[in-house]
Amino acid sequence: MILKALDLPLPHYAHTALILGEDGAPLSKRNGSLSIQELRQMGYFPLAVVNLMARLGHHYESEELMDLDALKSGFAMAHLGRSPARFDQNHLNHWQSLALRKVSDETLDAWLQEETLFLIPKEQAALFREVVRSNCKNPFEAHQWARLLFTEEVFEVEAECQQLADQAGENFYRHAIDAAVLNPEDFSAFLSALKSTSGAKGKSLFMPLRAAFTGRHDGPELAQLYHLIQPSILQRRLAVHLSPSH
Known part of the structure; x- marks a missing residue:
């Protein structure tokens, strides 16, 4: 009023x-x-x-x-x-x-922890940003992925992945190592060679590789993992699934 x-x-x-x-x-x-x-x-x-x-x-x-x-x-x-x-x-x-x-590369880098940035090789920075944008919600998850991808730390394999790795068998991982040695920088050629020699396809092909690469059933595309993990480290991770006599 x-x-x-x-x-x-x-x-x-x-x-x-x-x-x-x-x-x-x-x-x-x-x-x-x-x-x-x-x-x-x-x-x-x-x-x-x-x-x-x-x-x-x-x-x-x-x-x-x-x-x-x-x-x-x-x-x-x-x-x-x-x-x-x-x-x-x-x-x-x-x-x-x-x-x-949507954030810029500069904003993303500032958002990451300093110890994360320390782990990332300069030549891998752009691809790692793609991984972070698609797979992380916070800087702590990004740091976990950096450790998985760029260090030789021993990681725990998820139970589901371990079961799939056991089902794949040692022959699968022998073929995977051979294919990785011949194609250290070409994921498509690696995958094609592994398909041909192992006969594996679909989930039986992809999940045992995830088990070896990161021990997780989820995460970045396999091609991204293959190009981010140093070839010698990747081959050692595949060899973990062979018996000691090999």
Whole structure:
């Protein structure tokens, strides 16, 4: 009434939805709330956090990562939901993955830990960035991949991979070593030779190689692994699956 009497514009009032944790209770420190400092320490990009926050209780037509101007222009009170919104860290990781694909090489390098950068050979930096953009959500995961790819540290083989390696048998790995020795820099030629000599194909071909290369069933493309791991290290990892007499 006062604003009307003063002939001033009337504001439009609205409130955003209540935010719940993954357990369905109001979000708090007890059920997953994170401070800005914690998000920064975990390596989340500001744009990833903002894209999640903007969509908590609000609908955007675009499902793509949006910059601040696009988020601002796309906001409308009509798109605010009435139901409580749920904070899900998997959604945050989704926006983080999209942000990682968009940041510049310089920003990505600054995001990586110093000890990670120390491990990366200069000539492998561009390919390793591709691996990080497609397979990591935080600098700690990137460091784990750098250790797997660029050092001779002994790693634990996942149970699923070990089972597939055992099923492949020693002959498979002998053929793999021969193919790797003949084609140290050509993954296509390596794979073609291994297919021909071992008779393996599909999962029976790819998964035993993953078991030897990294001990993991997931991660970068096999071609990327083959070109990033030093040939002598890769051949030694294949030889691990031979009996000591060989």
